[in-house]
Amino acid sequence: MKIELQQLKEEALQSIKSASGLEELKQAEIKYLGRKGKITKVLRGLKDLKESERKEVGSLANDIKNELQAEFSQKKNQEGGVKKESFIDVSLPGEKIDKGHIHPLTIVQSELEDLFRSMGFIVLDGPELESDYYCFEALNMPKDHPARDMQDTFYIDKSSLYNKDEENKDLDLLMRPHTSPVQVRGMQKHGAPFRAVVPGRVYRSEVIDACHEHTFDQMEGIMVDKNISVTNLIAVIKELIDGLFGQKMETRVRPGYFPFVEPAIEMDIKCTICQGHGCPSCKNSGWLELVPAGMVHPKVLKYGGIDPDKYSGFAFGLGLTRLVMMRYCIEDIRMFNSGDLRFLEQF
Numbered sequence: 001m002k003i004e005l006q007q008l009k010e011e012a013l014q015s016i017k018s019a020s021g022l023e024e025l026k027q028a029e030i031k032y033l034g035r036k037g038k039i040t041k042v043l044r045g046l047k048d049l050k051e052s053e054r055k056e057v058g059s060l061a062n063d064i065k066n067e068l069q070a071e072f073s074q075k076k077n078q079e080g081g082v083k084k085e086s087f088i089d090v091s092l093p094g095e096k097i098d099k100g101h102i103h104p105l106t107i108v109q110s111e112l113e114d115l116f117r118s119m120g121f122i123v124l125d126g127p128e129l130e131s132d133y134y135c136f137e138a139l140n141m142p143k144d145h146p147a148r149d150m151q152d153t154f155y156i157d158k159s160s161l162y163n164k165d166e167e168n169k170d171l172d173l174l175m176r177p178h179t180s181p182v183q184v185r186g187m188q189k190h191g192a193p194f195r196a197v198v199p200g201r202v203y204r205s206e207v208i209d210a211c212h213e214h215t216f217d218q219m220e221g222i223m224v225d226k227n228i229s230v231t232n233l234i235a236v237i238k239e240l241i242d243g244l245f246g247q248k249m250e251t252r253v254r255p256g257y258f259p260f261v262e263p264a265i266e267m268d269i270k271c272t273i274c275q276g277h278g279c280p281s282c283k284n285s286g287w288l289e290l291v292p293a294g295m296v297h298p299k300v301l302k303y304g305g306i307d308p309d310k311y312s313g314f315a316f317g318l319g320l321t322r323l324v325m326m327r328y329c330i331e332d333i334r335m336f337n338s339g340d341l342r343f344l345e346q347f
């Protein structure tokens with residue numbers, strides 16, 4: 001009988017070892033220790049033994065049973081079957097909840113909005129699906145004007161529009177290629193004197209690569225009042241650039257061309273990467289183009305309902321996306337609209 005018990009023990013240990021998974025373990029446990037299990041049977045048979053034998057075999061059988069039980073529960077723990085008694089340690093720090101991140105464009109946009117508000121500007125917004133009239137016509141670019149080709153505009157097939165509003169019936173609609181249409185909309189709505197910035201999305205039919213996107217952001221600025229001159233324009237843009245980079249920046253002014261401003265200028269900053277010595281980022285010129293601007297064309301003031309004999313003004317168009325790229329050294333413009341968390345979590 002003792003030999004039989006030893007054999008059973010070996011057999012049981014073997015099946016504990018070879019059991020894969022919780023289910024097999026449970027089956028093995030039932031087979032040996034269950035109500036009708038092999039070891040249990042031996043224990044039940046003890047009563048038929050002689051007194052002297054019963055003691056010896058009985059204690060051996062009990063030992064084996066206990067040993068096997070311990071083995072079973074240890075293996076079951078390993079398999080994760082028996083949960084440790086649950087205990088809540090209230091003194092442990094809680095699990096961190098992931099916080100959202102502010103998009104780099106939004107960060108810079110709100111900084112600039114604050115800066116301009118402090119100079120008395122209001123923040124405006126305008127439609128992204130815009131009319132040909134506001135995008136070009138009212139900005140001194142009649143239908144046959146060659147400057148219309150300066151931007152590759154997305155035109156809208158009106159028959160595809162869901163909302164065929166009566167008021168849109170005769171309009172040529174397009175995705176605005178710049179924020180400048182809000183210059184005229186703003187003047188019409190608010191009259192003179194008028195100071196506003198307009199952050200917003202613009203669209204151009206571009207071949208996409210690391211430097212070009214079909215959807216990007218600009219910030220338009222406009223100030224109309226009595227006796228506004230180029231000096232005011234340059235002062236405000238310098239303030240803007242210094243505020244943006246947090247230090248005095250070296251700038252230069254070049255002549256530019258846009259049909260809705262006269263004169264037109266381009267404001268450049270000394271290249272932040274090579275400090276003006278020349279590098280691939282500034283195409284070896286030592287300067288980076290930053291802000292196109294100019295004095296609002298008298299015709300545009302008129303379209304805005306403002307008398308150009310009484311008032312004058314300036315306007316500028318910041319490439320917001322490009323600014324953000326320079327500020328944070330973002331090399332690929334495609335990151336902006338990617339929604340990639342690896343990018344967003346860095347801000």
Ligand code: PHE
Pocket residue numbers: 177178179180258261292293294315316317318
């Ligand atoms: N709208 C022009 C562009 O998108 C920029 C600009 C704005 C230039 C205002 C002059 C004045 O390129």
